[in-house]
Each structure stands twice: as structure tokens, then as C-alpha cells.
Amino acid sequence: MRAWLRPGVWIPVAIVLIWGLAVLVLGQDTYRETTFTLLMFVGMASSLNILLGYTGYVSFGHIVFFGLGGYMGFYLISQQGWPLYVAALAGGALSGVLAGLLGSAVLRLRGAYFALATIGINEAARAFVSNFGPFGGATGLNLTFATYNAYGGATQALWITFICLWVVTLAVLIASLAVRHSRFGLGLMAIREDEDAAMVMGVKAPQAKTLTFMISAFFPGVIGTLYFFKNGNVEPGDAFQLHMSIEALVMVMLGGQGTVLGPILGAVTYQGLRGYLLTSPIFKSLHLAVSGLFLLLIVLFVPAGAVGWLRARLPKWRKVLE
Amino acid sequence: MFGQLLASLTDGLLLGFVYGLAAMGLSLIWGVMTVINLAHGPVIAMGMFGSYFLFIQAGVNPYLALLPVASLGLVAGFLIYGTAVHWVIDAPHLSSLLATFAVNMIIIGLGTAAFTTSPHNIDYPLGALRAGDWFSVSYTRLIAAVAAVAITAGLYLFLYFTRPGKAIRAVANNRMAAELMGIPSAYILALSFGIGTMLAALAGGLIATFFPFTILSGGPYELKSFVICVLGGLGNPLGALVGGLLLGGLEGIIPTIMPVSWVPVVEFGLFVLVLLVRPTGLFGAK
Numbered sequence: 001m002r003a004w005l006r007p008g009v010w011i012p013v014a015i016v017l018i019w020g021l022a023v024l025v026l027g028q029d030t031y032r033e034t035t036f037t038l039l040m041f042v043g044m045a046s047s048l049n050i051l052l053g054y055t056g057y058v059s060f061g062h063i064v065f066f067g068l069g070g071y072m073g074f075y076l077i078s079q080q081g082w083p084l085y086v087a088a089l090a091g092g093a094l095s096g097v098l099a100g101l102l103g104s105a106v107l108r109l110r111g112a113y114f115a116l117a118t119i120g121i122n123e124a125a126r127a128f129v130s131n132f133g134p135f136g137g138a139t140g141l142n143l144t145f146a147t148y149n150a151y152g153g154a155t156q157a158l159w160i161t162f163i164c165l166w167v168v169t170l171a172v173l174i175a176s177l178a179v180r181h182s183r184f185g186l187g188l189m190a191i192r193e194d195e196d197a198a199m200v201m202g203v204k205a206p207q208a209k210t211l212t213f214m215i216s217a218f219f220p221g222v223i224g225t226l227y228f229f230k231n232g233n234v235e236p237g238d239a240f241q242l243h244m245s246i247e248a249l250v251m252v253m254l255g256g257q258g259t260v261l262g263p264i265l266g267a268v269t270y271q272g273l274r275g276y277l278l279t280s281p282i283f284k285s286l287h288l289a290v291s292g293l294f295l296l297l298i299v300l301f302v303p304a305g306a307v308g309w310l311r312a313r314l315p316k317w318r319k320v321l322e
Numbered sequence: 323m324f325g326q327l328l329a330s331l332t333d334g335l336l337l338g339f340v341y342g343l344a345a346m347g348l349s350l351i352w353g354v355m356t357v358i359n360l361a362h363g364p365v366i367a368m369g370m371f372g373s374y375f376l377f378i379q380a381g382v383n384p385y386l387a388l389l390p391v392a393s394l395g396l397v398a399g400f401l402i403y404g405t406a407v408h409w410v411i412d413a414p415h416l417s418s419l420l421a422t423f424a425v426n427m428i429i430i431g432l433g434t435a436a437f438t439t440s441p442h443n444i445d446y447p448l449g450a451l452r453a454g455d456w457f458s459v460s461y462t463r464l465i466a467a468v469a470a471v472a473i474t475a476g477l478y479l480f481l482y483f484t485r486p487g488k489a490i491r492a493v494a495n496n497r498m499a500a501e502l503m504g505i506p507s508a509y510i511l512a513l514s515f516g517i518g519t520m521l522a523a524l525a526g527g528l529i530a531t532f533f534p535f536t537i538l539s540g541g542p543y544e545l546k547s548f549v550i551c552v553l554g555g556l557g558n559p560l561g562a563l564v565g566g567l568l569l570g571g572l573e574g575i576i577p578t579i580m581p582v583s584w585v586p587v588v589e590f591g592l593f594v595l596v597l598l599v600r601p602t603g604l605f606g607a608k
Contacts, residue, residue, distance in 0.1 A: 058416045105598055112358050112415045113556075113601055116548055120593040123545055127586035138583070246423055253420060289431025296424035299417050300409050 008322035009181070012173050012260045016042065020166035032162050036230070038271055040223055043169045044244075045251040045263035047219035050176050051212055052249070053258035054185060056192035057107070060245045061118030062220060064125045067239030069095035069221020071135050074228045078143050079134070084151070088164065088225040095221030096214045103213035107206065110195070119242070126240035140235030161230045165223065172219045176260050179215070180322070188212055189258075250295055256305030260322045265306055329457055331574040336459065338570020339467035340528050342563035344543045345550035346477065347521035353557030354494040354514040355411055360422040361402060363544030364429035365519045369395060369526025370535045371437060377444050384446050385465065388527045395523025399516030407515060408508065433537035443534035466528040473524060474563050477517075481559075490514050494557070549593040555602055 016039070023035045048062045073091025076082040082090070106117045130138045151157035179185040187208050190198035199205050228234040247270065255266025273294065277287035302309050311321050344366055351359045369391050376387035406425050410417040448461035481487040492500040493510045501507045526540065533539075546569060547562075554565025569589065576585050 052416070056414065056416075058419060106594070109597060109601060112352075112356065112419070113597060115415060115419060116358065116552065117594050117597045119545070119548060120590045120597065124587055124590035124594065127583070127590065131581070131583050131587065249416075249420065253416070257416075285435040286431055288434065289428045292424045292427025292431055295427065296406055296421060299421045299424060300406075303410075303413065303417055 006319050006322070008261075008318070008320045009177055011320060012264055012322065013170060013177070015264065016166070016169055016173060020163075020170075024163070029158075032158065036162055036165060038268055039165050039169045040227060041248070041251060041267040041271055042264050043165070043172050043219055043223045044248045045255070045267045046169075046172045046176055046260070047216050047223075048248045049252045049257060049259075049263045050172075050179055051216040052252055053262075054179060054188040054192060055209055055212055057209070057213075058115045058249070059118045059216075060115055060242065060249075061121045061125075062216075062248055063240055063242065063245040064118075064122050065095035065099060065217040066220035066224040066227075066244070067129070067236075068098060068125060068224075069217075070224020070228045070239055071129060071141075071234060073221070073225025074141055074143075074234045075135060077147065077225075077229060078141050084160070084225075084229055085164070088168075088222045088229075091225035092218045092221035095224075096218040099214045099217030100210060103210040104206070107209045107213060122240060122242055122245065126236050129239065130236040136235075138236060140233060140238075143229070143232045145232075158230060161226050165226050168219060168222050168226070173260060173264075175215060175219075177322070179212070180260060184208065184211075192258075250291075253295075253303075253305055254298060256307030256309070256311075259305070259307045259311070262305050262307040269306075325457065327575070327578050330578055331571065332457075332459055333463070334570040334572070334574020335567055336463045336467045336570070337573070338567040339470035339563065340525055340566070341543070341546055341550055341569055342554075342566020343470040343473060343528070344522060344525035345547035345554070345566055346474065346559045346562040347518035347525075348544075348547045349551045349554065349557060349562045350477075350521070350559040351515055351518035352551065353559065354490060355407075355511055356415075356557075357407060357411065357418045357422065358415075359515075359518065360419060360544075361406075361425040361429065362519075362522055362547060363540030363542075364426050364433065364537070365395065365398060365402075365522040365540065366526035366529070366543050367433065367535065367537050367540035368398065368429065369523030370530040370539060371433070371442070371537070372523065373527040373530045374442050374444055374535075377446065384444050384527070384531050385469070388469070388524055391523050391527045392520050395520035396516040398523070399519030400512055402519065403512045403515035408511070411511065430537060437537055439536045439538060441534040441536050444530050446531060460532065462532040466531060469528055470525075470563070470566075473521070474560065477521070478560055480517075486510070486513060490517075546589075549589055552593055552596050552601075 019035065023031045044062065044066065048059065051057055051059055069091035072094040073087040076087040076090055077084060102121065106114060106121070109117055129135055135141065145154070148154045148157040151160050179188070187198065187203040190201065190203050191205050191208065195205055224239070251266035251270045252263050253266070254270055255264065256262030274287065274291060277283045277290055283290050304312065307321050311318050348359055348362050351357055372391040372394055373384050373387045376382040376390060377384050402425050406421040407418060410421050450458045450460045451464065452458045481491055489500070489505045489510050490513065492503070492505055493507050497507050525543070529535070529543070550562055550565035550569050553568050554561030572589065573585055576588055
């Protein structure tokens with residue numbers, strides 16, 4: 001339990017806690033919107049990191065859980081009239097169960113084969129939802145404006161969604177910390193280093209991987225529901241963008257895979273950079289190329305990410321940089 | 323009904339040859355260096371634009387244009403290998419996936435800035451081969467299929483009967499042993515990557531003769547290439563042609579029994595299933 005007393009453990013949680021509180025106290029709409037986007041990516045990157053960083057399995061399908069969970073939650077709100085909180089949890093639960101079913105099959109594949117299978121799952125899920133009648137097919141679903149009245153009007157609903165997302169992001173970070181500092185997490189890291197050796201040492205790799213996949217898939221489902229509720233509509237093209245999966249991968253890489261602070265740093269930096277490039281007059285039309293160049297440089301020269309790089313350079317600071 | 327099925331199947335199979343050609347490069351690269359080239363789609367799109375500019379600006383016949391497009395594809399492959407892939411070849415898969423994806427972003431970003439995302443097309447109609455009043459095949463597709471077969475045959479001859487080709491197979495088999503036998507593996511890897519992107523660019527050049535395209539058009543072919551590689555056996559470039567035919571055939575048959583929009587569900591469902599049941603492909607690897 002001593003691990004829980006180390007400062008590094010609480011820094012990531014404290015950052016997000018104070019950040020959200022500051023936005024609530026200031027009460028400005030613009031801050032809320034920017035923070036919503038940033039927190040969403042922090043949540044996505046951190047939940048991806050639970051799988052990617054600890055077990056080393058590269059998933060291009062993280063967005064599937066965002067999309068399907070979001071669709072499910074949105075369907076429950078708009079068609080069945082469920083309240084947001086329950087629907088969001090149901091969306092997450094669906095993602096988790098789905099990850100359990102998919103994971104027990106797909107996680108038998110290793111390395112690049114697993115990565116390929118997740119690309120396939122992403123495409124199959126998108127195509128399936130575009131054809132699935134109850135989810136509105138290719139046009140998707142919409143919320144009527146009256147739905148927001150139950151939450152005290154549209155403005156109030158936006159604030160409620162923000163608070164929910166803030167709480168969920170905190171929950172992701174705590175889950176990530178809990179995994180990292182548990183015996184279970186040690187098993188996962190053993191799998192990352194050498195799966196066969198880990199199994200010989202008594203790590204139940206298949207169960208551990210599937211459980212991790214489920215934990216990592218639960219949160220995107222909840223976040224998806226909140227996001228689509230805020231937007232008021234959902235459609236297949238929005239819900240399953242392969243590039244959003246890859247952006248989440250980039251954020252994790254940028255900040256440092258396998259650390260808790262890394263994905264937060266990565267998500268904020270990436271979004272900041274993208275925002276700057278999109279608005280700068282010189283790079284506006286070239287923002288994708290510049291981000292690509294940036295990614296290439298990181299992969300080639302700082303493969304451990306910012307936090308990983310600092311941890312290797314500054315051994316004394318390791319307690320703080322979790 | 324039968325006539326419709328036959329026409330749809332012929333169309334699908336002819337397209338399948340080109341799909342196979344598009345996937346062949348991806349499969350070769352995977353076979354030699356176990357790298358999934360996520361820059362495959364943009365290279366296909368570059369092939370399309372290469373043919374387009376040679377046709378529009380210089381008036382080159384789109385089939386003759388395939389020669390310069392192929393050489394440019396080879397050079398592009400060397401460049402991509404040298405800048406992005408070589409340094410991460412022994413790193414975990416995540417590094418090479420992200421490095422090639424970074425190249426993908428760079429090409430798409432530059433391409434979008436230069437050509438916008440509005441569709442272009444090569445206007446070079448050749449008419450159609452007709453038999454009866456329900457059966458017709460356009461010559462552009464027929465020529466594309468023949469070209470795909472010819473290129474595959476060329477690749478086969480190269481891999482099995484020339485020294486560099488044999489060296490590529492040796493490196494694919496066991497890089498360390500090949501190195502010990504005096505094969506400069508870094509050059510051979512670069513050459514394989516170059517040939518892989520060359521095949522992709524050629525496929526792009528052929529597709530451009532019958533479909534309109536944008537800089538993003540390579541994406542769907544990249545995804546189809548993954549499916550084809552897995553069907554034909556990852557790392558088995560010649561199997562890719564069979565995989566391509568299989569996929570093309572499916573695309574021909576499925577629309578006659580269910581709505582077209584279900585095609586990707588079946589394709590990618592099959593893809594995941596094959597990966598799970600026979601990760602070495604339906605016909606075994608190598």
C-alpha cells in the first residue's frame with residue numbers, strides 16, 4: 001500500500017481535479033467547451049493506455065468502443081427515454097461486454113496480427129451500424145430539443161455533461177493507477193515484456209488480457225454516450241473514425257506509454273499543437289503533414305514519450321513522474 | 323437474374339485482379355520485414371495522381387504512363403524506407419505502425435494542400451466488349467486485369483529467377499542467416515520496400531483509368547489490401563492475387579443476394595474470422 005502514498009500517484013488525479021474545479025468556478029462557456037474536448041481525449045488516451053501501455057497490445061479499434069457504446073447510450077436516451085447517467089453506464093457496460101467477447105477471441109493473436117484484426121473490427125462495426133435499423137442506419141439518430149428540458153434546459157445539460165465527463169476522466173485515471181500498482185498490473189507488464197515467460201511464471205495471460213481489454217473498453221463507451229448526448233446527434237461516420245483511434249495512439253506515444261501522467265500530457269499537447277496548426281496562417285493547409293512529421297520524429301527519436309524520456313534522464317524524479 | 327449475376331461476377335472478378343495487385347506490395351513488405359505499411363493507401367493514391375498528371379500535362383497514354391509511375395513508386399519506396407522504416411525495423415510493432423502512419427499523414431497532408439480533395443479523373447474511354455444485350459465488359463477493366471496478371475508474373479519471375487529476387491526471399495526467410503551468407507540485408511530490405519510501393523503505385527495507375535479519385539482514394543484499397551493479404555496468406559505476395567480474386571468475386575456476388583451496403587460487414591467479418599481461425603491465410607503462408 002505504500003505505493004499509494006507516493007506523490008507521483010496523486011499528481012495526475014490532482015491535475016484533472018483542479019482543472020475541472022477551476023472551469024466550474026469560472027463558469028465560462030468557452031472554457032467548458034475547450035476543456036470538454038481536452039478531457040475527452042485525456043479519457044480516451046488514458047483508457048487506451050491501460051491496454052497499450054501495460055500489455056503492449058496495439059489496438060486500432062479503441063474507437064469501436066467509443067462508437068458502439070456511444071450509439072447504445074444514445075439509443076437508450078433518445079428512443080427509450082433513459083436518463084443520461086444510467087444510459088452512459090449502460091453504454092460503457094455494452095462496450096465492456098463486447099470487449100470481453102471480442103477479446104477472448106482476438107487477444108489470442110499477437111503483435112501485428114492483433115493490430116490488423118482491430119482494424120477489421122473497426123470497419124466491420126462501422127459498416128454494421130450503418131445498416132442496423134434501430135440505430136437509424138446511415139443517417140444516425142437525433143435528440144429532440146425537449147430531451148434537454150429534463151436536465152433544466154440546454155445550457156444546464158451541457159454543464160451536467162461536462163461534470164459527468166470530468167468524473168469519468170478522474171475514474172479512468174484512478175483505474176489506470178490501480179492497475180499500475182497492483183499485482184494484476186505487474187502481471188500485465190510481464191506479458192508486455194515476454195508473454196511466454198510470463199505464462200511460465202504463472203500469469204494467467206488470456207484472462208488477464210481479456211479483463212484489461214474490458215476495463216480499457218468500458219470508459220470509451222461512457223465517454224461516447226456523453227459526447228453524443230452533448231452533440232445531440234450520432235451518425236456512423238462520426239462514431240467510427242479510424243483516425244481518431246490513431247490520434248489516441250499518438251497521444252499515448254507522445255506523453256509516454258505505460259505511465260499515468262503521459263497520456264494526459266500527450267492529449268493536451270497534441271490537441272494544443274493541432275489547434276495551433278489549424279489556426280496558423282502558414283500551416284493551415286499543411287497541418288496534417290506537420291503533425292505527421294512531428295509524429296515521425298517522436299517515433300524515431302523519443303520512442304518512450306515525454307514522461308518516459310524524463311524518467312530515464314532524471315532518476316530522482318521518478319517518484320513524481322508516474 | 324442469371325445474366326445479372328454473371329455480369330456482376332465478371333465485373334467483380336476483373337476488379338479483383340487489380341485488388342490483388344494493390345495488396346501484393348503490402349504482402350511482400352510484410353513477408354520480408356514483418357512491417358504493416360500504413361502508408362500503402364497514400365502510395366496507391368500517388369500512383370493515381372502520377373498517371374493523371376502524365377496524361378493531362380504531357381498527354382502520355384495512361385498505360386505507357388505506368389512505366390514512369392512504377393519508377394517513381396520505386397524511388398518513393400526507397401525514400402520512405404530510408405527515412406521512416408529502417409530505424410524502427412527491429413523495434414516493437416507499434417513503432418513501425420506509427421512511423422508508416424506518420425508517412426501516411428505527411429503524404430495525405432501535402433496531397434490535400436496541393437490537389438485539394440475534389441475528385442479527378444482520367445478521361446480515356448476505350449468502349450466495351452459486348453456479347454448479347456446483357457453482357458458487357460469495359461476494355462479499361464479488361465486491360466487492367468491483364469496488366470495485373472502480367473505484373474504478377476513478372477514479380478514471380480523476379481523473385482524466383484534473379485539474384486536480387488532470390489536474395490529478397492532469403493532475407494524474408496531468415497535475415498540473420500542471409501546476412502551471414504553475405505547478403506547486404508539493409509539494401510535488400512530497401513529494395514523489397516521499393517518494390518512493394520512500386521506495385522501499389524502501379525495498382526493506383528490502373529485504377530485511375532476507370533474510377534475517379536481524390537488523394538484519399540487509396541484508403542479503401544489499403545483496407546481491402548489487409549483483407550486480401552489475410553485471405554491469400556500474409557507474406558505471400560503471389561497469394562495476394564488469389565485473395566484479390568476471392569474478394570472481387572464476393573463483391574460481385576453479395577450485391578445480388580443482399581443490399582450493397584452489407585458488403586463491408588461481410589468482408590471485414592470474414593477477415594477477422596480468417597485471422598482467428600487461420601492466421602497464415604486460407605492457402606498457408608509462403
